Amino acid sequence: MAKEAKQDFVQHITPRSENFSQWYTDVVLKAELMDYAPVRGCMAMRPYGTRIWELIQAAMDKRFKETGHENVAMPMLIPESLLLKEAEHVEGFAPEVAWVTQGGSEVLTERLAIRPTSETMFCTMYARWIQSWRDLPMKYNQWCSVMRWEKTTRPFLRTSEFWWQEGHTMHATAEEAQEETLQMLEVYREVCEDVLAMPVFAGQKSDKEKFAGARATYSVEAMMQDGKALQAGTSHNFGTNFSEPFEVQFLDKDGTLKHCHETSWGSSTRLIGAVIMTHGDERGLKLPPQIAPFQAVILPIAAHKGGVIERCEQVYQQLHEAGIRVKLDDRDNLSPGWKFNEWELKGVPLRLEIGPRDIENGVASYMRRDTFEKGTLPLDSLAEGVKELLNDIQRSMFAQAKAFMDEHTKDVHSYEELRQQVQTGYARAMWCGSRACEDNIKEETSATSRNMPFDQTPIGDSCVCCGQKADKVMYFSKAY
């Protein structure tokens, strides 16, 4: 009874099943990933959230380098004249650009955009750095923040300023640019699935949904636990759309001057939001081991008793030296139960308890965050045992998310089926390719086309919307 009374004073997060949005916001704030900043729509990432981002960055950056990319740092301000050079691009971004109009007390003769994306800046610099076919391909990436003056914002999912990477590459041929575009999409798929334990659908965007100024846009789309899609990364093939106005040219082997074929690809801190909404549960965040700031937390039990803290410190050293990101929570003002709840909220994959009883038995008690399964591991080979468990947690989290995604993805053959299916997940449907049908579906169901999978094996022959002949397989769903 006393215990029940206490529950009232305990800070709980809103149940996920009751209000998904509120649950998300609670988790983000209470797990101390970020806080709202005093600028409209902007956030301050706190150490825990920043560490997650660093781990995602490391996983991606490694793959970027393995595929031959180099990092650069471009200026944050872009002169308006540069932004105006590609018509479709300007039209797409103009409504959400923040401008610098004054430097010190001097009013600028040309206003400067705070970069919403850096195609124009990269193209400008590439035009100076590329002369010959020997300079190609030129494959650069930058880690930075960009600003888009968004009307409605949500932590990580859509903020006015956000942190991301943008890769921009220049190639001699269309084939090579297309190869690059798909290669980087595959990198995103791999990071999502193997690192974030988050299954995705990879495919091509419709013309309606493609990037402003791109010839083709590809995306990886993840599924959140409310059945909505979240675009987790995009890769674009620009062809020569930008290289023409920006005059990014090279002298080819045949002695003629040619325009470069360009790609760009980006992914952002939105991935953190995606992880939360893919894996989180009633107790809060649930992090896949590969991006968990702490993969295991050691909790001393009855820490005042002889030898407990000392043993915990030894175990910490042992795990730390084995390359495991481990935390020893030796705070003496909190009860074990309190700590259990806090680390669960923060999503630590594995909890290790070490108390007098464990020490006597030569084991550490553990609990997995993903399944809540409890057990013991021998202390003398703890690092091996922990690593094995972490690998299993990573695998099982992916499997669980994949099962959810599969359950919530269905082929539909009629408009009514489509309408039903997008209430709870993805609908795979035949589509005639017309903008009108996309608009209709959006209008009537609020679902949008997500992407066309690379496997275009038809599941019918008529458009789910207009009934006309259709040869495109398209995923539709509500989206963030």
Added chain:
RNA sequence: CGAGGUGUAGCGCAGUUUGGUAGCGCGUUUGGUUCGGGACCAAAAGGUCGCAGGUUCGAAUCCUGUCACCUCGACCA
């Protein structure tokens, strides 16, 4: 951007209808006892009531504006 809701101590809330100078619990600090699922006792600190104007002798409370967050919708790579 439209409709609705909420802003009071670090967190969760009461007080607003009917103006009179702010309260509860958790947390925090100190001391002690505890420790295997949100411990207990005692003492203490902590708030210009989101912000800016206005009405009034007096505003958390009434009026206007504004900002932030939440829900639903619109918009958005």
